[in-house]
Amino acid sequence: MKKSLKFLALSASVLALAACGNGGGSDASGGGSGKTYQVGVAIYKFDDNFMTLYREELETYFNKLSEETGDKYVLDIQDGKQDQATQTEQINNFIAQGKDVILANLVDPTAAGSIINQAKSAEIPVVLINREPEVEELEIWEGKTTYVGADATQSGTYQGEIIAATDSKGDINGDGKVNYITLFGDPANVDAQQRTAYSVKALDDAGIKREALAEPYLANWDTAKGQEVTATALEQFGDKLEVVFANNDGMAVGAVTAIKAAGRTVGKDILVVGVDAIPDAMELLEKGELTGTVLNDHYNQSHTAADVAVKLMKGEDVASYYWVNYVKVTKAADAELKAAEAKTETTKEAKARYEERAKSEKNSN
Numbered sequence: 001m002k003k004s005l006k007f008l009a010l011s012a013s014v015l016a017l018a019a020c021g022n023g024g025g026s027d028a029s030g031g032g033s034g035k036t037y038q039v040g041v042a043i044y045k046f047d048d049n050f051m052t053l054y055r056e057e058l059e060t061y062f063n064k065l066s067e068e069t070g071d072k073y074v075l076d077i078q079d080g081k082q083d084q085a086t087q088t089e090q091i092n093n094f095i096a097q098g099k100d101v102i103l104a105n106l107v108d109p110t111a112a113g114s115i116i117n118q119a120k121s122a123e124i125p126v127v128l129i130n131r132e133p134e135v136e137e138l139e140i141w142e143g144k145t146t147y148v149g150a151d152a153t154q155s156g157t158y159q160g161e162i163i164a165a166t167d168s169k170g171d172i173n174g175d176g177k178v179n180y181i182t183l184f185g186d187p188a189n190v191d192a193q194q195r196t197a198y199s200v201k202a203l204d205d206a207g208i209k210r211e212a213l214a215e216p217y218l219a220n221w222d223t224a225k226g227q228e229v230t231a232t233a234l235e236q237f238g239d240k241l242e243v244v245f246a247n248n249d250g251m252a253v254g255a256v257t258a259i260k261a262a263g264r265t266v267g268k269d270i271l272v273v274g275v276d277a278i279p280d281a282m283e284l285l286e287k288g289e290l291t292g293t294v295l296n297d298h299y300n301q302s303h304t305a306a307d308v309a310v311k312l313m314k315g316e317d318v319a320s321y322y323w324v325n326y327v328k329v330t331k332a333a334d335a336e337l338k339a340a341e342a343k344t345e346t347t348k349e350a351k352a353r354y355e356e357r358a359k360s361e362k363n364s365n
């Protein structure tokens, strides 16, 4: 990652935060207002490509905030090991320890309600990240709880648009339709459901005919699994298979390995599109071995989550949603990380928007 871009991100918002008043702990640290804040961070599992990028950027950014503001942010980052019981225990510990804020990437977003209720009784604000909860969960303690993330329908739409913009429009064998498979992330994650639906909806919207060769293959966001299920599909469907929609780059990278092993060539006789813009995928993209991806902007998501957490620790109220945009990526420059403002939304606005979305989904079925 380019250093200059990282510095760019230490922009006005951080300086503004530095000038704010203080709540929180009391240990003196050299210069500035010198407060120490305890930040509990619960990650659904460490062994996840995208969440590793996110976690590392979060640490880097909080360290920078500590250096620049004179306040000190002490991070306690826990690995939920993809087990909600383990993670709930970790969060209960955060509450017992009296952390100043909790950032949570929940294993199971349906646990959000009980976690928020617990945190509320202990008056510890909560920032949910990466796995979107139901709107109702954010209504429990408005102002002190929030979701910082990206709208997964946007990433799915971009995936479909990338395929629609290729010369063949995904119909490589010219039989009048796109024969595709989908590599599915994780049923507990809205991102997987929405990317699966909206990638192919974008083909429909572009007037492109399509046929799913199989039900989505569950591959748990995982490279090895992505490779395994794509190999199976290639064996079963042979040259019929024209497009692989992968809910994330981890699985897309696995798909490309399987495609090469089967003697086929991405770009020439098959297309593959992922989401995240992780380094492994960008390497393939630059070699022409991946059709495209979508930047899942861990940089601005982690910075926004930290900025919002700081506001909460200083006693301010925050919006219910902070949305960071996805970016369509078909060349290296598209994935450049640069500071961007998140869009806020209230629970009321989100509810109305989701109602509209449900109506239009119903009409198009």
Ligand code: BGC
Pocket: 044, 048, 049, 050, 051, 130, 131, 189, 191, 221, 247, 248, 249, 250, 275, 276, 296
């Ligand atoms: C990312 C996946 C990641 C998942 C974790 C998604 O937004 O695209 O790569 O595995 O989040 O929850």
